[in-house]
Amino acid sequence: MHELGVAQSLLDYLEKAAKEHHLKKIKSVTLKIGKMRQIVPETLVFLFQTLAEGTIAEQAQLQIELLPVRVHCLQCNQTADLPPRKYSCPHCGNSSLEWVSGKELIIDHIEGDPIDAN
Amino acid sequence: MQIKIMQNILAANERKANELRSLLKEKKILMVNLISSPGSGKTTLLEKTIPLLQAKNYRVAVIEGDVETDRDAQRLMAYGIPVILITTSGACHLESVSIEKAFESLNLDELDIIFVENVGNLVCPAEFDIGEDAKVALLSTPEGDDKVAKYPLLFQEASLVILNKVDLLAFIPFKESYFEEDLKQINPQVAVIKMAAQQDMGLEEWIDWLREMVSRKHRTD
Numbered sequence: 001m002h003e004l005g006v007a008q009s010l011l012d013y014l015e016k017a018a019k020e021h022h023l024k025k026i027k028s029v030t031l032k033i034g035k036m037r038q039i040v041p042e043t044l045v046f047l048f049q050t051l052a053e054g055t056i057a058e059q060a061q062l063q064i065e066l067l068p069v070r071v072h073c074l075q076c077n078q079t080a081d082l083p084p085r086k087y088s089c090p091h092c093g094n095s096s097l098e099w100v101s102g103k104e105l106i107i108d109h110i111e112g113d114p115i116d117a118n
Numbered sequence: 119m120q121i122k123i124m125q126n127i128l129a130a131n132e133r134k135a136n137e138l139r140s141l142l143k144e145k146k147i148l149m150v151n152l153i154s155s156p157g158s159g160k161t162t163l164l165e166k167t168i169p170l171l172q173a174k175n176y177r178v179a180v181i182e183g184d185v186e187t188d189r190d191a192q193r194l195m196a197y198g199i200p201v202i203l204i205t206t207s208g209a210c211h212l213e214s215v216s217i218e219k220a221f222e223s224l225n226l227d228e229l230d231i232i233f234v235e236n237v238g239n240l241v242c243p244a245e246f247d248i249g250e251d252a253k254v255a256l257l258s259t260p261e262g263d264d265k266v267a268k269y270p271l272l273f274q275e276a277s278l279v280i281l282n283k284v285d286l287l288a289f290i291p292f293k294e295s296y297f298e299e300d301l302k303q304i305n306p307q308v309a310v311i312k313m314a315a316q317q318d319m320g321l322e323e324w325i326d327w328l329r330e331m332v333s334r335k336h337r338t339d
């Protein structure tokens with residue numbers, strides 16, 4: 001269950017971030033995850049909610065934006081999204097590619113209530 | 119209040135991994151992260167490798183990630199080397215904190231190579247940097263010729279891919295050309311060794327690869 005490690009790392013980070021930014025509650029968390037990571041969003045959300053019970057992120061909404069496996073071809077100079085299990089340029093077939101997106105595992109932003117707000 | 123973060127979820131793990139990497143650089147120790155499905159032959163490969171390296175005077179240790187038991191660790195302790203067992207009690211991968219903890223039980227001034235046998239699984243061991251110099255992906259032929267395409271992240275991150283149990287190729291429908299084509303697309307530069315660890319086939323090439331990695335470690339200052 002590879003989402004479990006990710007969910008736990010995310011929660012650890014949020015608890016630290018809440019302290020740092022003086023938040024009493026985290027309301028939402030927006031993630032950007034590349035499709036190469038093979039994360040199932042529903043599984044990640046479920047595990048995160050389970051782990052977050054009783055923490056500062058208990059009620060946080062997880063928003064997950066999946067980023068396509070996108071490459072830039074060094075041969076024909078075009079950018080393309082790769083279909084599953086294909087790793088060559090859809091335009092010219094070349095496999096000298098530069099990654100544009102697809103491997104991200106990023107916390108983009110969070111929303112929370114500051115401790116001193118009423 | 120919205121707070122921009124823009125940080126890798128696994129940043130804490132990666133930070134620690136980089137600390138370990140600098141420590142290993144300073145100590146000139148090669149650390150190899152062995153990743154495969156359960157039963158592909160990681161422990162067998164280590165059992166074959168250790169005596170060959172000992173014969174060449176390399177000082178070797180193993181960090182053994184096992185879900186439940188100490189069986190693999192017992193198998194390797196027979197060679198008289200330090201073996202540190204990390205039982206993950208269910209967790210499906212090792213993280214850099216566990217490696218840091220294992221280092222406390224090792225004398226890093228008296229080692230040339232540390233092998234980490236990661237937990238048997240092709241997915242998250244590829245995600246979690248543990249400070250290694252190289253990820254070695256081990257695939258055994260009975261698992262099927264489509265695994266490179268199905269688990270691209272691991273095969274892309276690997277510095278070396280070992281195809282193990284090639285002695286079984288005559289009995290199973292594994293198409294080497296599929297395996298090779300997928301690999302060529304996903305990681306065109308990666309080194310590949312075909313091996314039957316149990317039958318002592320391909321071990322020489324593997325030892326040569328390790329020795330080259332060790333000497334590279336000594337060259338980079």
Ligand SMILES: Nc1nc2c(ncn2[C@@H]2O[C@H](COP(=O)(O)OP(=O)(O)OP(=O)(O)O)[C@@H](O)[C@H]2O)c(=O)[nH]1
Nearest residue numbers: 155156157158159160161162238283314315316317
């Ligand atoms: N036919 C054949 N069998 C092999 C070869 N290498 C290993 N095996 C067998 O495969 C089985 C599993 O080997 P292990 O070395 O325990 O595999 P492992 O990857 O360490 O397994 P886990 O630690 O449980 O993930 C054993 O029965 C080995 O004898 C090989 O080259 N050919």
Ligand SMILES: [Mg+2]
Nearest residue numbers: 160161190235
């Ligand atoms: Mg084993």
Ligand SMILES: [Zn+2]
Nearest residue numbers: 073076089092
């Ligand atoms: Zn192209």
Ligand SMILES: [Zn+2]
Nearest residue numbers: 005210211242
């Ligand atoms: Zn895992």
